[in-house]
Amino acid sequence: MGKKITIYDLAEQLHVSPATVSRSLNNHPSISTETKTKVVRAAQEAGYKVNKFAANLSKQKSNTIGVIVPKLNSAFMSTILAGVEKIANEAGYNLIISQSLESMEKEKMNAHALFQSGVDALIVSLAYDTSTYDHFSNFTKVGIPVLFVDRVYPMENCSTIVIDNQQAGHDATEHLIQQGCKNLLHVSGHLNRSIYAERLQGFKNAMAKHHMEFTDANLLESDLDPNSVGELINHLQQINGAIDGIFVSNDRFAASCIKELQKLHYKIPEDIKVIGFNNDSICELMTPTLSTIDYPGYQMGVLAAQGVIGHLNGNIDLLPANSISLRHRLVVRESSSND
Amino acid sequence: MGKKITIYDLAEQLHVSPATVSRSLNNHPSISTETKTKVVRAAQEAGYKVNKFAANLSKQKSNTIGVIVPKLNSAFMSTILAGVEKIANEAGYNLIISQSLESMEKEKMNAHALFQSGVDALIVSLAYDTSTYDHFSNFTKVGIPVLFVDRVYPMENCSTIVIDNQQAGHDATEHLIQQGCKNLLHVSGHLNRSIYAERLQGFKNAMAKHHMEFTDANLLESDLDPNSVGELINHLQQINGAIDGIFVSNDRFAASCIKELQKLHYKIPEDIKVIGFNNDSICELMTPTLSTIDYPGYQMGVLAAQGVIGHLNGNIDLLPANSISLRHRLVVRESSSND
DNA sequence: TTGTAGGCGTTATCAC
DNA sequence: GTGATAACGCCTACAA
Numbered sequence: 001m002g003k004k005i006t007i008y009d010l011a012e013q014l015h016v017s018p019a020t021v022s023r024s025l026n027n028h029p030s031i032s033t034e035t036k037t038k039v040v041r042a043a044q045e046a047g048y049k050v051n052k053f054a055a056n057l058s059k060q061k062s063n064t065i066g067v068i069v070p071k072l073n074s075a076f077m078s079t080i081l082a083g084v085e086k087i088a089n090e091a092g093y094n095l096i097i098s099q100s101l102e103s104m105e106k107e108k109m110n111a112h113a114l115f116q117s118g119v120d121a122l123i124v125s126l127a128y129d130t131s132t133y134d135h136f137s138n139f140t141k142v143g144i145p146v147l148f149v150d151r152v153y154p155m156e157n158c159s160t161i162v163i164d165n166q167q168a169g170h171d172a173t174e175h176l177i178q179q180g181c182k183n184l185l186h187v188s189g190h191l192n193r194s195i196y197a198e199r200l201q202g203f204k205n206a207m208a209k210h211h212m213e214f215t216d217a218n219l220l221e222s223d224l225d226p227n228s229v230g231e232l233i234n235h236l237q238q239i240n241g242a243i244d245g246i247f248v249s250n251d252r253f254a255a256s257c258i259k260e261l262q263k264l265h266y267k268i269p270e271d272i273k274v275i276g277f278n279n280d281s282i283c284e285l286m287t288p289t290l291s292t293i294d295y296p297g298y299q300m301g302v303l304a305a306q307g308v309i310g311h312l313n314g315n316i317d318l319l320p321a322n323s324i325s326l327r328h329r330l331v332v333r334e335s336s337s338n339d
Numbered sequence: 340m341g342k343k344i345t346i347y348d349l350a351e352q353l354h355v356s357p358a359t360v361s362r363s364l365n366n367h368p369s370i371s372t373e374t375k376t377k378v379v380r381a382a383q384e385a386g387y388k389v390n391k392f393a394a395n396l397s398k399q400k401s402n403t404i405g406v407i408v409p410k411l412n413s414a415f416m417s418t419i420l421a422g423v424e425k426i427a428n429e430a431g432y433n434l435i436i437s438q439s440l441e442s443m444e445k446e447k448m449n450a451h452a453l454f455q456s457g458v459d460a461l462i463v464s465l466a467y468d469t470s471t472y473d474h475f476s477n478f479t480k481v482g483i484p485v486l487f488v489d490r491v492y493p494m495e496n497c498s499t500i501v502i503d504n505q506q507a508g509h510d511a512t513e514h515l516i517q518q519g520c521k522n523l524l525h526v527s528g529h530l531n532r533s534i535y536a537e538r539l540q541g542f543k544n545a546m547a548k549h550h551m552e553f554t555d556a557n558l559l560e561s562d563l564d565p566n567s568v569g570e571l572i573n574h575l576q577q578i579n580g581a582i583d584g585i586f587v588s589n590d591r592f593a594a595s596c597i598k599e600l601q602k603l604h605y606k607i608p609e610d611i612k613v614i615g616f617n618n619d620s621i622c623e624l625m626t627p628t629l630s631t632i633d634y635p636g637y638q639m640g641v642l643a644a645q646g647v648i649g650h651l652n653g654n655i656d657l658l659p660a661n662s663i664s665l666r667h668r669l670v671v672r673e674s675s676s677n678d
Numbered sequence: 679t680t681g682t683a684g685g686c687g688t689t690a691t692c693a694c
Numbered sequence: 695g696t697g698a699t700a701a702c703g704c705c706t707a708c709a710a
Contacts, residue, residue, distance in 0.1 A: 006703055017681045022705060032679060052457050053401070054703030057392035057686050064435075072424055073417040073637075082412040085438050089449070094456055096403075097436045099424050110428070117433055118391050226620075255624040262626070281565075285594040287601070287626035298412075345687055356697045361688065369695060393687030396702045 064094040066114035083301020100127040111135040121308035126151040168328040169202025181245025224253040229260045251280035273336040288334030403433040405453035422640020439466040450474040460647035465490040507667040508541025520584025563592040568599045590619035612675040627673030
């Protein structure tokens, strides 16, 4: 059947006022345990469900967290989401998830929609081409917390959850150098996303540290789309001096690159050593297995959710923190090893 | 700032009634174009946003679709989600997404929470161990459409979106046979999920068609978790008669199996041919590249969303359809080829 | 400890 | 074409 039952129905049935029912159901302190249990049981039996709209309208909060990610169907993003969902769910929060498909326009629309939906907080990982950030100030202006994860932007009053991308980039690069690579290439994502810019900086730092000169030949900026591997091949052919070590800013693309290089009869790691980024599960499934930087995506999601929920509930409040940085880890596998 | 502005504010400002404002904003037919534009412009300038809670409360619908998937961080599921999100977003629907983590208990809790949240429709892909389905009848009882995708269960009044798993299983198997395999093994997921049972049936059918006798040795039921590859190796050692062709019900696990077999110095495809299922992107990144069944996950997501939204809007209504079956496709790559 | 009553912001049903 | 007014279901001062 489908009769909606309300607190009024319960009140009538139990000969108490709606207010008492409401308070009992919300475990209000000033209600006798007796009536409380009575009400709760009656509600149970009657199959009562709160009407969230009414409750939200009254309380002016939705118990809902909005999430915007660039792509849903990405191993890394879905890992973050899994972490966010886990925590949000445990805390009784709903998640409204949308994807920007790497487009700032779509991201704006998503932000707008989520704002209208009355989310209590927003967790964002930015699209590739996002370059203005006004669409988030609506939220901050009315006190709705906005938290950036991974693809972040340093907005006033917004926390970010990241790893130390510069250090990670440095570590990856230094590893290649220690394996004997003399002529490095860094395949980066769009440099207006800070994570990529920082990894590049780490790459440069490591080169400098080991007295290697950085030139344009050492960098290829890419959209990291599998269809763009051709650019890598072109780049390799255009520059002189054979590249013997490549640091790719993303495992999936690294995998595509390796595959393509193998087709051209390069031997990995003998001719060229490769290291990726993320520790995607494909790393272990490829041949050779792919060295990488382990990236705690799930943890980042968990922390993001805990951050906003703690803030909303007035518990441990991470949000005043400007930035929370998690630990990364170099994972050495076959693609960068000497034997 | 942060002043919430309501239709009353606009009404006052424009010297009309709140009702007129509401109607104008909703483009109600019986409002003069003149006042309509006047109101709309004023709303724009004032930065007015509808309060969804109030609107939902009044309209008794939420414009929100609930989604339950087994895991967020799975390539296939996130592909389905991407399709769902695309359509839902275009149609102005929000998505509340939750994951069951392959547990019926969690699935029940998710279903409950989504019910409470007042979703207008539910899209579900079942957990591994779900064996009762009462938690969905709450929805159907009150007329909320429930649609199953991929991991389906034939509930009364619920549509399902699937592929013809039996035919697909048959096609994969027959392909191995045509490549000369004489001694087949099917690595299946839990057989209480119909998709796996059907693929197994297809496997059996193909064997029968080619006059091969099916015995227990031809089947390994697995949880398809990478950590379970050991079971495959054990199975291979226990049975007599060398397996020369394996049909694995999932690409990720197929990849893990291949990796493990290679460690044991089996040559793929020379010694053992392997075909997976899903056409995960790893198929092309592995060595050898993995033959598989292409599975239109994105399309399934799109159709699922269109199904429920069409139904809710009273447009094209797919939901009376008991089951919608999409086309699959055999993709032959190196892992099952003779040269 | 419990009840009364007003408000949350919209939509919808009547009138006019 | 527009305006009152009553829902929608819940929460919460304020009273009792």
